[in-house]
Amino acid sequence: MDKILAKPAEKKQELFSIAELADEFDISTRTIRFYESKGLITPDRVGTTRVFRRRDRTRLLLILRGKRLGFSLNEISDYLELYDADQTQATQTQHLLERVNTRLAMLRAQKTDLETAIAELEEMQGYAMEQLKKQA
Amino acid sequence: MDKILAKPAEKKQELFSIAELADEFDISTRTIRFYESKGLITPDRVGTTRVFRRRDRTRLLLILRGKRLGFSLNEISDYLELYDADQTQATQTQHLLERVNTRLAMLRAQKTDLETAIAELEEMQGYAMEQLKKQA
DNA sequence: CGCTTCATTGACGTTAACGTCAATACATGT
DNA sequence: ACATGTATTGACGTTAACGTCAATGAAGCG
Known part of the structure; x- marks a missing residue:
């Protein structure tokens, strides 16, 4: 999957694998899937495999900040709605x-x-x- | 118990029942007992009944503020240690x-x-x- | 083509922070 | 003395937020 998604020459990476995001944000893939199951993020699919765009990456950032501030995922869900x-x-x-x-x-x-x-x-x-x- | 503890003429109330504190802070008595079981507060006893002093009342305030800030009870426990x-x-x-x-x-x-x-x-x-x- | 490496989907387990309920014990007002 | 109200101690239930594990599948490597 890395080979497919990785485009090293590009300035702004547009697509991300679940492992990339898990690694970047230091959370588990399980956590990311859990957030999807809660509707906090909505990655695309290539076959069955999740593919994440910048939008969901940003939402992950917001989710994690919300958590650091002590908000529950439900509260964060409300908060995310404000953004779209x-x-x-x-x-x-x-x-x-x-x-x-x-x-x-x-x-x-x-x-x-x-x-x-x-x-x-x-x-x-x-x-x-x-x-x-x-x-x- | 109210009759025993209540001293209306006093400026500063020194002793509190569990119900008084639960009422004042809008938490359940169960929560207060739970905090005691975790060692966050250490009320005195009159027989089997808990009697709270200002110290534990203050600690309750700190606990609740800690919760509002998103800290776990364990973190709050550490925090409280700093105070004594x-x-x-x-x-x-x-x-x-x-x-x-x-x-x-x-x-x-x-x-x-x-x-x-x-x-x-x-x-x-x-x-x-x-x-x-x-x-x- | 077989091997190894992720990814996915349930299903079940776990921890924190209480809530709920039952049984029992005091204490008070009448 | 008795009914009423409040306190205590287990024991068990519950919710949120994941972790863990097993089975299955697709993908790249030599």
């Missing part, structure tokens, strides 16, 4: 806007939590360094 | 400092992710609002 929402009709755009705003509120709340935690640890850090000076 | 570390010996303080720094790096990385996600959504928000103007 229909913008042709005003009602759809309006709906999208509401969902984006809801999401933004969540992320901003999380950011506040995060900043509080960071501030606390920085305080501990400062105190610990003080202690070390005294103890030296 | 031994600072009397320089080697302990040194060790604490290292762990605090590690934690800080994680949180800062997460903050970067978060800010990226927020920026993307803000861009979508801007674009959607543009669309709505055009479509109006």
Whole structure:
């Protein structure tokens, strides 16, 4: 499969095998198939074999970032929908806007939590360094 | 139990029942007992009944914030240890400092992710609002 | 052409983080 | 004293997010 997909001279790789993506993102192929079964990604097929385009590669990036931020796959699924929402009709755009705003509120709340935690640890850090000076 | 623990005239409540805390933090008593079984909190007992002090109440706050940030209970357990570390010996303080720094790096990385996600959504928000103007 | 190497598809196992339920024990208001 | 309400301790169930394994198939290599 490598031979088929690999085009070393190209600037931007367009197609990816499941193994390539698993390797690049340091996840298992099982995980990728699992995400597909959940509808988070929708690779093409060549026969039975999956072939991934840039779109799904990007979605994988978003999925993994979502996970790092502590979101469930269901939440991430909602989040991904925002990226390919229909913008042709005003009602759809309006709906999208509401969902984006809801999401933004969540992320901003999380950011506040995060900043509080960071501030606390920085305080501990400062105190610990003080202690070390005294103890030296 | 309320009658025993409740001292309405006091400024700072010192003792809490499991139900009070469950209510205040909007979690189940089962969850609180589960956290105790994991060693995250260590309430006193009056007979068989749990009695919580401010310390464990604070720890509950930290646990829940940790969860909102997407950390596992094991990670949170590590995190909590930072709060009651031994600072009397320089080697302990040194060790604490290292762990605090590690934690800080994680949180800062997460903050970067978060800010990226927020920026993307803000861009979508801007674009959607543009669309709505055009479509109006 | 046989061998070896991925890829796919079930099916089943696993871990974390609780929920649910049953049996039992206190404690309180009337 | 009794009914009611709350607490505790198992034991078992559940969901999410994969891991593991077995059987099968297509593809390239010498």
